[in-house]
Amino acid sequence: MKRFAATAAIALIAASAAFAQDTATTAATTADQAAAPATDATTSDAAPAADATTSDATATDAAPADAAPADTATADAATSDNPALTDTAADHNDGIRNFTAEDIPTFAIAADGTVDWPTFSGFRRYHAECHVCHGPDGEGSSYAPALKKSVMRLDYYDFVGIVAGGKQEVGQAQNQVMPAFGSNPNVMCYIDDIYTYLRARGTDAVPRGRPAKKETKTDAYDAAEASCMGF
């Protein structure tokens, strides 16, 4: 059972790392792959562990150069010429989650404040896996950036790439290290949930704290989750 989950996660790493590298030139073509639910990764050829590690390393190496300026406050200009960064409107739903017109996972909040299940799941997983460094509600901590802001500057593929491959800024002035979560099913099986939750926080679509009302989990979501986690 445990081994199954690990295999799924490794396949995810390979996919995620590939996204990160392709971003610059082929974001449009990889978008179709990304839109597939997490469980689809299990059906792709199981990449050998060694390969996954190699692609991981590449992603990590690439990350600081690309991502470093994006994490500073001066990079806001980058948002204006990329519609994928500003568009959070739900355009279609695959039975598991909502997507924008650009096929990027997104949230859907009803008029009475009810949040879609994946966004609620993102709230839970964020506060288990991420908040010990990045602070409650995506607000940041004394040393790690506020992810509710980061997700409004980094595009989806960069976000997934950094989570899977990690990121380091180590020098005289700072010692910031984000570990690679690519082999962690508790993160990678829920990466789209965490992303949509943070986007909802970044646009103030959900307030701080636990969402008061949520949709129930769909059968399709449940099946995809069980498959990815190996429950």
Next chain:
Amino acid sequence: MRTVMMSLAASLLMTTAAPVFANDSVTEIAKDPAQWGMQLGQYDGSRYSKLDKINKDNVGDLQVAWTFSTGVLRGHEGSPLVVDNVMYVHTPFPNTVYALDLNEDGKILWKYQPQQNPDVIGVMCCDTVNRGVAYADGMVFLHQADTTLVALDAKTGEVKWSVQNGDPAKGETNTATVTIVKDKVLVGISGGEYGVRGHMTAYNIADGSMAWRAYSTGPDEDMLVDPEKTMVLGKPIGANSSLDSWEGDQWQIGGGTTWGWTTYDPELNLVYYGTGNPSTWNPSQRPGDNKWSMTIMARDPDTGMAKWFYQKTPHDEWDFDGVNENILADQEIDGQMRKILVNFDRNGFGYTLDRETGELLVAEKYDPQVNWATEVDMDKDSETYGRPQVVAEYSTEQNGEDTNTTGVCPAALGSKDQQPASYSPDTGLFYVPTNHVCMDYEPFRVSYAAGQPYVGATLSMFPAPDSHGGMGNFIAWDATKGEIKWSLPEQFSVWSGAMATAGGVVFYGTLEGYLKAVDAETGDELYKFKTPSGIIGNVFTYEHDGKQFVGVLSGIGGWAGIGLAAGLTNANDGLGAVGGYAALSDYTALGGQLTVFTVPE
């Protein structure tokens, strides 16, 4: 004079062939109040100093004497040591150590900067803190973040030996200091949120070879327990006590790490430390009492063999990580002098035990808001003797996976975390830095992956409701009765180690950055000064050229810096809440500085 005494001791040793005494150099330094020779001041963990030149009459005149920047900006826990007119200052990752010459205005004698793979930063839960170095026999001992234990020549900073205690690739890291007992250095391990199996390990200080290792969980021989002779609440522990309290092999990734403080009673020849939370935070994934997580352990430092255990929170459901320090004192209870051990656990109960036998004497809440249990069963004839009586409403196990259990007090931070308390034999009181924070806690299923977080619960924390609105208190506690004598409300958690002195003063730091001095009898504030960054370090004191100094490290961070930097909120409350909800970032920013105070002549 010292050399005379040393040779006298040596000749005594040779003629009588007695076992080695408590490390002579450590004991000598601890006897001299002018020095601050170990992190907790004394082997008993009292953090009490006999110095009284700074006292309740003149502490109001305290002024900054000198300062030192550590060059590192993350959370600064622990404190420097002062030995033979040299101050040893440590930092968070990269774990730099400076030796400062107090005879030359703090000139840097040497600097040790270890080379560590920065990957370890990413697997440290809750910031890159380190709780300081230890000193013995002309050596400074540093346990680095990556679990490398190094012995440095105190004169030169050169590495005499080093040994690897754990594997960061599996999430094994270190934040704790080490404790020198006799010819051994005792070393713990962190990583309870990564499914690390906790252990305490003794290395020989001469060469770094391993003397013994005692696991917190697993087979009896791994735990160094004797089924007949190791006692639990007056009864033999029995065979397979740990294995029988877990389902399957979960104990192998079951936590019980040992990242707190260790204290020592030379007369009884016992060391005391606590084991941390069981992994994961989802209690439904680990049925049973999960022994011996959450346990006070008393062991023979020569062999590691366990004398007695007491499990404070069987089958933890709230991350009440049981590693807090065990302070040793001799006090009168019911007309009888007792050798007691006092523990302020994360779970909000203040425990007083007989430290020779492990008998439970007192267990009372040291924050009235504590609500997850009504009491600890003190009836020796009861089946639940020594166990907390859990309130169903606040049981995350009974409420089940995927259910949000609300309003649990204290929060996972505990009513107190690692910040050490202090005991004054003058007043007979314990001075305790506390958190006044509650939480909602929702456990859910997680899968284990080596070296990856293994948490299994989401939680949100907020200031204790229906109280003063702040997130901390600084209290004085009577451990013989289990009563709060006085309590000072603080806006933020008090995350700084306290220090009491013979001058009738108690010192502590606050997250906003204040060093405060209060009257040991009344708690009246006598002095405060705002240092450059929030304080999570421990106050210490020493004497140089006939003058007493008090110092503390500033440098906001640690778990407090994570939870509080953006402010804490309760989703169940409306807007417009009082001051406690304010963000710490409105008061202080990152820093890394030592501030040393004295009273002008």
